Every structure is written in structure tokens, then in C-alpha cells.
Amino acid sequence: xxxxxxxxxxxxxxxxxxxxxxxxxxxxxxxxxxxxxxxxxxxxxxxxxxxxxxxxxxxxxxxxxxxxxxxxxxxxxxxxxxxxxxxxxxxxxxxxxxxxxxxxxxxxxxxxxxxxxxxxxxxxxxxxxxxxxxxxxx
Numbered sequence: 001x002x003x004x005x006x007x008x009x010x011x012x013x014x015x016x017x018x019x020x021x022x023x024x025x026x027x028x029x030x031x032x033x034x035x036x037x038x039x040x041x042x043x044x045x046x047x048x049x050x051x052x053x054x055x056x057x058x059x060x061x062x063x064x065x066x067x068x069x070x071x072x073x074x075x076x077x078x079x080x081x082x083x084x085x086x087x088x089x090x091x092x093x094x095x096x097x098x099x100x101x102x103x104x105x106x107x108x109x110x111x112x113x114x115x116x117x118x119x120x121x122x123x124x125x126x127x128x129x130x131x132x133x134x135x136x137x138x
Contacts, residue, residue: 060086066112077101087115091122104129 059071061083069083076098078084087105092098094117099105106121106129107114123129 062113068113068115087112087120090115090117091120094120095122102126106132 061069068086070086072084073082075084102125104123108119
């Protein structure tokens with residue numbers, strides 16, 4: 001074994017590469033890709049985005065909190081992935097304007113996936129929404 005000393009420990013700087021890679025050190029080097037035989041930049045940024053990706057679900061997703069998200073890249077209040085909560089889009093369409101960041105949408109029946117306009121209620125801010133929630137439980 002060329003890469004170990006007499007005690008069996010690895011020798012620093014020894015060639016640890018695999019023969020199929022030409023015996024070179026296979027650690028990642030600047031300017032190289034992980035893909036064997038690939039050229040620098042073999043994966044294009046927009047190659048697997050949107051409907052080009054095999055896992056594309058039509059731009060609709062459900063987040064951790066149970067809200068339906070719709071991909072809307074030109075919306076002023078989209079998240080960092082380009083998604084907007086569907087209930088906000090439904091209310092915006094009904095009102096004919098964008099909602100402000102302070103405005104809160106309440107689901108009357110408590111079902112976050114039921115985004116019918118009859119099930120949505122608009123509050124001007126979070127404190128008004130909390131006031132409604134407190135009075136409703138009394």
C-alpha cells in the first residue's frame with residue numbers, strides 16, 4: 001500500500017484517487033464538477049426549473065402550516081421561491097387590488113385549504129384579527 005506508512009496510518013499527500021479517474025486525487029477542485037467527465041458548468045441554472053422539472057406540480061404547493069401556495073413570480077409580495085398564499089390571491093382578485101403586508105385574511109370555517117371568497121374575511125391588521133378571535137370564543 002503506497003498510501004500508508006509502516007504503522008498503517010495514511011501518508012499526508014498520498015494519491016488516494018480511484019483508478020477509473022486516472023489515479024488522480026478525487027477531492028473537489030475549484031473549477032471542476034462532481035460529474036465524472038463533465039465540463040465546468042454542466043448544470044445550467046434554469047435547466048430544471050418550473051415545468052421542465054419532472055417533479056413539477058403545476059405551481060401549486062402546500063406549506064408547513066397547511067396553506068395552499070401558488071407560484072406567481074411577478075407578485076410584489078411573493079416569497080423567496082416565488083410563491084404567494086392562495087387565499088391572499090383570491091381576496092386580491094375580489095377587491096381588484098393588491099393587499100398590503102399588514103392586512104390579514106381569516107378563514108371563517110378554519111379550513112386553510114378552503115379558499116372560497118365566501119369563506120374569507122379581511123382584517124386591516126393582526127390586532128383587529130386577534131380582537132375578532134377573542135370575541136368569537138366568548
